[in-house]
Amino acid sequence: xxxxLSLEVKNLSTTxxxxxxxxxxxxxxxxxxxxxxxxxxxxxxxxGKSVTLRSLIGLIHPPGKVTGQVTWNGQDLLSVPPGRLRxxxxxxxxxxxxxxxxxxxxxxxxxxxxxxxxxxxxALDRGQRRARAIELFDLVGIPDAKRRLxxxxxxxxxxxxxRVMIAIALASNPKLLLADEPTTALDVTIQDQILKLILxxxxxxxxxxxxxxxxxxxxxxxxxxxxxxxxxxxxxxxxVLEIFDGPRHAYTRGLxxxxxxxxxxxxxxxxxxxxxxxxxALPTGCAFGxxxxxxxxxxxxxxxxLAEIGPGRxxxxxxxxxxxxxxxxxx
Amino acid sequence: MHLLLYVLRRIIQLIPTLLFIALVVFxxxxxxxxxxxxxMLGDRALTADVNRINHELxxxxxxxxxxxxxxxxxxxxxxxxxxxxxxSVVSLIEQRLPVTILLTVxxxxxxxxxxxxxxxxxxxxxxxxxxxxxxxxxxxxxSMPVFYIGLLLLTFFGAYLRWFPVGGYGDTFASHLYHxxxxxxxxxxxxxxxxxxxxxxxxxxxxxxxxxxxxRAKGLPARLVLLRHVLRNALISTVTLFGLQIGTLLGGAxxxxxxxxxxxxxxxxxxxxxxxxxxxxxxxxxxxxVVVSLTFLLTDLIQVMLDPRLSR
Numbered sequence: 001x002x003x004x005l006s007l008e009v010k011n012l013s014t015t016x017x018x019x020x021x022x023x024x025x026x027x028x029x030x031x032x033x034x035x036x037x038x039x040x041x042x043x044x045x046x047x048g049k050s051v052t053l054r055s056l057i058g059l060i061h062p063p064g065k066v067t068g069q070v071t072w073n074g075q076d077l078l079s080v081p082p083g084r085l086r087x088x089x090x091x092x093x094x095x096x097x098x099x100x101x102x103x104x105x106x107x108x109x110x111x112x113x114x115x116x117x118x119x120x121x122x123a124l125d126r127g128q129r130r131a132r133a134i135e136l137f138d139l140v141g142i143p144d145a146k147r148r149l150x151x152x153x154x155x156x157x158x159x160x161x162x163r164v165m166i167a168i169a170l171a172s173n174p175k176l177l178l179a180d181e182p183t184t185a186l187d188v189t190i191q192d193q194i195l196k197l198i199l200x201x202x203x204x205x206x207x208x209x210x211x212x213x214x215x216x217x218x219x220x221x222x223x224x225x226x227x228x229x230x231x232x233x234x235x236x237x238x239x240v241l242e243i244f245d246g247p248r249h250a251y252t253r254g255l256x257x258x259x260x261x262x263x264x265x266x267x268x269x270x271x272x273x274x275x276x277x278x279x280x281a282l283p284t285g286c287a288f289g290x291x292x293x294x295x296x297x298x299x300x301x302x303x304x305x306l307a308e309i310g311p312g313r314x315x316x317x318x319x320x321x322x323x324x325x326x327x328x329x330x331x
Numbered sequence: 332m333h334l335l336l337y338v339l340r341r342i343i344q345l346i347p348t349l350l351f352i353a354l355v356v357f358x359x360x361x362x363x364x365x366x367x368x369x370x371m372l373g374d375r376a377l378t379a380d381v382n383r384i385n386h387e388l389x390x391x392x393x394x395x396x397x398x399x400x401x402x403x404x405x406x407x408x409x410x411x412x413x414x415x416x417x418x419s420v421v422s423l424i425e426q427r428l429p430v431t432i433l434l435t436v437x438x439x440x441x442x443x444x445x446x447x448x449x450x451x452x453x454x455x456x457x458x459x460x461x462x463x464x465x466x467x468x469x470x471x472x473x474s475m476p477v478f479y480i481g482l483l484l485l486t487f488f489g490a491y492l493r494w495f496p497v498g499g500y501g502d503t504f505a506s507h508l509y510h511x512x513x514x515x516x517x518x519x520x521x522x523x524x525x526x527x528x529x530x531x532x533x534x535x536x537x538x539x540x541x542x543x544x545x546x547r548a549k550g551l552p553a554r555l556v557l558l559r560h561v562l563r564n565a566l567i568s569t570v571t572l573f574g575l576q577i578g579t580l581l582g583g584a585x586x587x588x589x590x591x592x593x594x595x596x597x598x599x600x601x602x603x604x605x606x607x608x609x610x611x612x613x614x615x616x617x618x619x620x621v622v623v624s625l626t627f628l629l630t631d632l633i634q635v636m637l638d639p640r641l642s643r
Contacts (some may be wrong), residue, residue, distance in 0.1 A: 059544050082553075090550030097548075102541040105560050107567070107638050116559075117549045152639045168549065 005073050005092070005175045007033040007056070007208060012068035014048075014055045023279045025051040027232040028068075030306075033176060033208040038199070040223035040240070041212045042255070044276050048232040049212040050098070053178045057089050072176075091121035094174035098181040100161035104153040110164045111149030114171055121172035136167040140197060159190035166194070170201060176208045177201075183218065195222050216259050220244060225312070228252045231277055231287035234306055238313035248309065248320040250292045286317070294319045294326075333642040337635055341628055352620040353405065357398050359616070360609050366390070367414050367607045388414075388609075401613070410617070411610030415603065420614035423599060428618055430500060431584045431595035434511050434518070439577055441519035442526055449523075450530035451557065457535065466528070473524040478590050481517040485591075488513060498592035514591040522576055529572050533565035540564070567638045574630025578623045 014026040026048045033039050041049045055066045057077065070077040072093065077085060089095075097103035105113060114133040118124055124132060130149070137145030140163040153161055162182065169177060179198065183191035199222060202209055211223060219226055220240060227237040228251065236249040247253040254272035274291040277283060283290055285300040292299065298318055306316040317323060368384035369376060385391045389400060404411065410420035449469075453462040472480065489497035501510045537543065538561055546560040580587075584597030596615050603611035635642045 054544075057548060059547060061539070086550040086552065088550070089548055095545075095548040097541055097545055099541055103545045105542040105546065105564070106640060107563055108559070116546075116551060116555070120550050120552070154640050165545070168545075 005208075006035065007093075007176055007210075008069070008071040009056065010069040010071070012052065012055055012066070012070065014051050014060055015065045015067075017063040017065075018280070020280055025064075025232055025279060026055060029229070029232075029234050031227050031234065031237065033210055035175065035208050036202060036206045037225065038202060038209040038211055038223045040219040040226040041210060041229060042214065042216065042219055042226055043229035044214060046276055046279070047229040049214075049229055050180050052229070053095065053180050053210065053212055056178065057093055057095065058085055059095075087121070090117050090169075090174075091172045092174055093176045093178065094169035094172070095178040096162075096165050096169050096180060096182045099185055100158050100165055101185070103165055104161055106153055109150055109152055110156070111151075113164070114149070114168050117168055117171040132171070133167075136171055137164075139170070139201075140164075140167045141193070142167070159186050159194070162186055162190075162194060163197075166197065170205075173205055174207060175205075176210070178210050178212075180212045181214070182211070184213070184215070191218070198222070216255060228255070231282060232279060233287070233316065234314070235288065235317070236315045237306075238310070238315075242310075242313055246324050248313075248315040248324050249288075249317045250294050250319075250323050251288045253323055253326075254291075294322055334632075334635065337642050338632060341631060345624060345628060348624060349621060352624070353402065353617060354398065356613050356616045356620065357401055360613050361394065367609050369607075371414060405617075410614035413603070413608055413611045415606045415608045416611070420610045423611060424596065424614055424618050427594060427596045427599045427615075428622070430507075430593060431581065431588070431597060431619075432622065433507060434515060434584070434587070434593065434595060435577060435580055437508070437511055437515035438518035438522060438580060439573075441515055442522035443573075445519060446523040446526040446530060450527045450534060451562075453527070453531045454534035454538065462531075466531075469524040469527055472520045477517060477521050478586070480520055481514065481590055484513050484517055500594050511593070514587065514593060517591075518580060518587060522573075522580065525576060526569065526573055530565060530569045533568050534561055537561050537564045563637060567634060570630060570634050570637065574627055574633075577626050577630075581619055581623050581626065584619065 009032070010030050012026055012029045013024060015022050015024045029052055031039065041052065043049050051060070054060055056070050060066050066078055068078065072088060075084065077088060104110065111133055114136060115129045118129045118132055133149055134145045137148060142148055142160060142163050153164070156164060162185070166182070177198065182198065183194050186194065195218060198209060201207060213219060223240050225237065225239050226243050227234045228249065229235070230251050236243065236247065236252045243252060244256065247256055251272070258271050272291060277287055277290070283300070285303055286292070286295065289295040289299045304316045304318050306314050308314055309320065366385070367388065367390070368381040371384060372380055382391070389397060408421060410424070412419055413423060416423065449465050453465045456462045485497050488494045495513045496510050499510055501507050543556065543560050546556045584595055585601055586597070587593070588595040588597040589601060596619060600612060600615040603615065
């Protein structure tokens with residue numbers, strides 16, 4: 001097995017021109033993903049997680065603009081020629097979309113949709129591609145693979161479609177998998193199977209994974225590291241253990257507190273007060289400020305930068321020490 | 332397998348449609364003012380002669396009986412004899428209908444050749460110069476009456492430059508194509524205007540679909556993404572519209588063939604209506620209706636082939 005590759009993202013920003021002015025969906029995001037590592041990208045809807053993933057491999061449509069650096073195999077993916085980018089996409093870096101119901105082309109057989117990936121990235125001939133497609137369907141747990149390849153997406157259930165999508169993504173043995181809420185649209189039982197599948201493939205292929213999710217239960221079960229996003233920025237990152245054990249950002253703390261605990265004493269469900277700000281009308285200072293119980297005038301005046309507070313541990317909060325010390329006093 | 336069953340089902344469904352068309356055609360002819368006997372014999376004909384002719388033609392029998400006879404003959408491939416031209420209607424239609432069909436097919440092909448690439452350019456350059464130019468040009472074409480465009484083309488390419496004949500049909504297949512080129516281009520211009528606008532819109536609605544992004548994320552070449560993933564889905568809605576347009580075109584053959592002096596089934600129909608040539612009017616109307624029905628059947632088949640979700 002070839003050694004894996006690392007992804008280095010530096011200062012990634014994605015801006016959309018709208019009639020009401022520019023909206024920055026992703027704002028100066030930086031992170032690394034190493035071979036065999038699962039990075040969880042966590043945050044509420046609209047925090048820029050999906051846009052971040054799409055920006056990495058050039059799937060942002062005009063009038064969207066992406067700036068920064070995405071270093072992969074010694075090249076900046078944001079500035080490589082289109083032909084090179086095509087070889088990376090689907091070949092070295094694969095992506096699984098959130099919605100299995102809309103991400104497969106309804107008028108093509110799933111077999112063709114698997115094979116076209118192999119055709120683009122491997123030298124396999126027709127027969128070999130078919131054999132590989134059958135092998136992939138077996139791998140992701142689609143029974144009766146040979147017959148199912150001839151079927152169209154509408155003949156599959158949601159869970160099966162997600163498996164088809166994973167089979168397509170994995171077709172050419174990618175070294176990095178970008179998974180955009182791969183299990184959100186699925187039943188909980190199927191969710192678990194799919195995540196286990198991704199993890200076993202990670203082990204097998206030494207593949208790095210970026211897992212976008214808003215489900216902290218999923219993060220706890222699968223990820224090595226987390227980056228928490230809020231209003232287009234990373235507000236806290238670190239290992240899963242560190243962050244679950246001692247969140248340093250009030251937003252992370254709120255997220256963790258809002259996860260219902262099985263077996264815990266019965267109490268009201270906790271939620272973070274308020275709603276995320278519109279990206280076109282961000283408050284000055286800390287974007288989370290208006291919803292934060294720790295916020296003071298300093299927070300409203302300056303926007304806290306993401307700062308290193310330990311090895312591999314970063315937080316963007318002026319009061320991260322107070323937040324850490326207030327452990328256990330939720331609400 | 333599914334497709335075969337579908338075709339079979341559709342063909343069976345066609346039978347009542349065709350029967351109904353036959354009935355309407357039969358009744359319509361009897362609603363026309365005047366009668367063939369008077370037309371043949373002139374204004375001063377004797378009542379006795381008129382009655383004799385009507386008897387010979389079977390026109391003195393009750394309508395239901397006439398209809399059943401009409402149907403029986405139809406099943407034997409007999410559409411009767413032309414009163415004016417003294418030929419069997421079937422042989423007349425055999426001469427004239429291919430002209431109409433060739434003109435329609437040529438128009439359709441030219442329209443597709445024009446509309447397909449331009450729709451792509453317009454959609455991919457949405458709201459930029461190329462898009463505005465293409466849409467503007469087609470808008471002008473769309474707002475001018477077909478016969479006027481036809482006259483302009485005939486005047487310029489036919490009468491002035493003398494590149495193409497201004498009418499007629501020629502003797503060989505190559506000369507048929509040559510004679511039909513200007514009429515086909517005229518019809519194609521108005522066809523392609525609608526087709527282009529519809530296809531452009533369809534492409535735009537498909538191009539933002541998740542599966543198109545997923546196809547890009549697979550690293551497919553742009554050409555493949557556009558042709559296999561975008562075009563095929565965009566065509567599904569456009570094919571229906573195009574089928575309807577072709578149907579209208581066939582139905583409008585009466586006008587077109589008169590303007591361009593083309594000896595097709597439409598001209599035959601007009602001539603026979605003026606001459607109260609009942610059997611020919613019935614035969615041509617029926618044949619055109621069948622061709623239109625078959626066009627719609629073909630449209631549906633293409634649609635089912637494009638969209639597997641429909642064949643269930």
